[in-house]
Amino acid sequence: MGFQLTIPANLYGGSGSLHELSNILKKESARKVIVYTDKGIRNAGLVDELCKVLEETGVEFNVYDDIKPEPSYIEVEKIQEETKNAQADLIIGFGGGSVMDAAKLCSVLIGASYSVKDLLDTPQIAAKKIKTIMIPTTCGTGSEATCNAIVAVPEEKVKKGIVNNEMIPDYVILDPQLIRNLPKQIIAATGVDALAHAVECYTSNKATPFSNVYALEGAKLIFENIRQAYNEPENMKAKEAMLIGAFYGGVAITGSGTTAVHALSYPLGGKYHIPHGVSNAILFETVMNFNKDACADQLADICDAINPSYSDKSVNEKAQYVIDEIADIVKVTNIPVNLNEFGIQKDDLEFLVQAGSEQKRLLVNNKKELSKEDIRQIYSKVIG
CATH class of the missing domain: 3.40.50.1970 (Rossmann fold)
Incomplete structure (x- = not known):
């Protein structure tokens, strides 16, 4: 093909x-x-x-x-x-x-x-x-x-x-x-959004050799620079790397496509007006943990790119390392990790499940098929 x-x-x-x-x-x-x-x-x-x-x-x-x-x-x-x-x-x-x-x-x-x-x-x-x-x-x-x-x-x-x-x-x-003077919270939210683009595109059903080049390099640039860009306002080298990494993530989207992280974030922005990067960050770790067994090889590739010292680890350990890095970046950049902070309660769950399940354009890219029960479990974990 x-x-x-x-x-x-x-x-x-x-x-x-x-x-x-x-x-x-x-x-x-x-x-x-x-x-x-x-x-x-x-x-x-x-x-x-x-x-x-x-x-x-x-x-x-x-x-x-x-x-x-x-x-x-x-x-x-x-x-x-x-x-x-x-x-x-x-x-x-x-x-x-x-x-x-x-x-x-x-x-x-x-x-x-x-x-x-x-x-x-x-x-x-x-x-x-x-x-x-x-x-x-x-x-x-x-x-x-x-x-x-x-x-x-x-x-x-x-x-x-x-x-x-x-x-x-x-x-x-x-x-x-x-x-240069971008507020820290915007560096955090947009930076994690860009990271999601790269990781999701690399683990997408529609990934190709063309898109993978950009997705992998974009992921590497962002993993290696987002903390410095956030914590060191004058670190222009890190900020330039973030800008290029974000562009690479965008190229990867055009060649591949994002997956369940973005699919399930759309109802959070559409109804509750949670900023796009923040809603992706809230879902990112949970969705990747759900997907891990289906895309462990791809996550291991990302691990090899960002941490060569893990070369002797198993595929599963490498995959978990990447997911743990995602969680740490969200924590270090002080992005909320619970939908309760935006007034979303258990009562909102059925709307989210239905609306999330309708995002077919992106859900078909996900390595694992998500049932409504799977979607319910993912949202439940981030509602708290």
Whole structure:
């Protein structure tokens, strides 16, 4: 059986690489640009740096900063409606996963006859209308590399993914200076999200030799650097490694796919609005323990990559080492590990089980098939 991988065509990285933007705009002969971002990024002063570079190029640009965290498909439709007359030659997504996902959706929506709702039902009809430049300001979602866009579906109280290669970004800029002052809790949540991407993709039913290269290297970079990036604010080497590791995790998603960790996290974001990285972190250890006997070989490969001193251990010991490392990272970075902290009680269990079991797009990637009882047991362990 064949396999393929589609990745962004142009990638720039390293400190100060934001300034490559001027070369990109010249290459594309862009006259008008629309920037999608959010108010948190604007208030942090990062948008000012972007605007400075844009002003130096002389290009006309508009900044749209009203993107909410983890928007619904209705909110994305509103964003598209409010910016459709910008007549932009290029779209820049400048922010975290929600911003970049919204920007990618706008790139296939502006001027289209279909809506976001249509794409939820029939994602293959999407066609790119405007080229995109993705510039992440967190170190975790990997959205800058993927053909995915995640939106909340309020009437179903879940989140769903729209997947189409037309949304692969045309340009990506990974500038570690943009995450220099990232708050610790965001480094933690987005970093663990990126780690989940890498580990899940490497252990996925859809993993391929192409995706495994990126998943394994992404996992290695994040395992080896997330604690330093979290604990040492000035450790730019660790932060740059996190940014690259997150990108690799995103590439792995496009070639493979996440599994039950992400599948079961979607209802937590959709109904209870728990931040995506946090909900993944809460579930990560428990799901991997459930999966361990089915993907021990793959987890052992990850162990070999991150801890050569374990070379003489058994496959089972190596697999457990990786799961223990995941648990330790979540603990060290002070991410909550119990859904009780978000007001979720045993009474919520039946909704979670039903909604989680409906995430077929990702559950089919899981090495072990999950019955509703399996899903109930997993949620029960993290409700406490």
